[in-house]
Amino acid sequence: MNATEKDRDIFARTLWGEARGESLAGQIAVAWTIRNRVNDGKARSWWGEGYAGVCQKPYQFSCWNKSDPNYAYLSGAKQIPFREFAQAQIAADQVMGEKLPDPTGGATHYYAAKMPKPPAWALGAQRTLKLGGHIFFKNVP
Template identity: 50%
Template sequence: MKKFLKILTGRNPDGEKKLAQNFYDELSIDVLARTLWGEARGEGLKGMEAVASVVLNRVAVAEHRGHYWWGANIISVCQKPYQFSCWNRSDANYQKLQAVTDKDIHFATAIRIARRAVAGTLADATGGATHYHARGISPNWAKGREPSAIIGNHIFYHLIEG
């Protein structure tokens, strides 16, 4: 039927789906890479990988539950207001985030990490963390909670079960 449809209409539904998925994956990679750069460019490879894991863990929670308030996919999780501060328009990093290119070595690294994350080959060193904060900051949600990992200047927490 699909072959017949392609011949009849000149369209290839499978090819169009694949093209749409490739576009979505590339957009997800870009948004995730910008998030990693904005949140953890000073943390090196391990620090950026850890932040990517938080994003993926949040997506996994949303997929397991059918939805979750912070978003359901990489793009919506990264860009949820007040979750990753680099996406807040009032944040000093926001304008830089929009302008950065792969000529920046940290952004090029973030792109490589994001590609691995979207491909499903990024290992999680955070212990399933869904939250993190920088050292020296004590958000209310972290009070009395046991960190699942400390990587660089970030403290990670596994707060939400999938």
């Protein structure tokens, strides 16, 4: 897929919003879940189209919800700290450029391990990885 500079920017902002406290490896795992949605056969009908479309589709990534405290940073109203955003950009570039294999085994979903109970969608899904503060899944019913 031909990604634009807007795709790269939105992708990196999403990584920062969803996984800013993670290591580079953790951000790369989150990035692969986004890429797996971009490349999924149902991308145009369900996930959205392209990186920006998938990242900003309503209710897929909570950091883009206007009520989320990260939204002010993602929208540009506040500035993301330089080093943190640079790491998210590196993760985005590595995954967009297929420079690293998918550590999630094809995951299209994840949730924060600190959640008190798994989300309903995780029941019956195949867990593929726990890395940092996230648990990853594929084959979500």
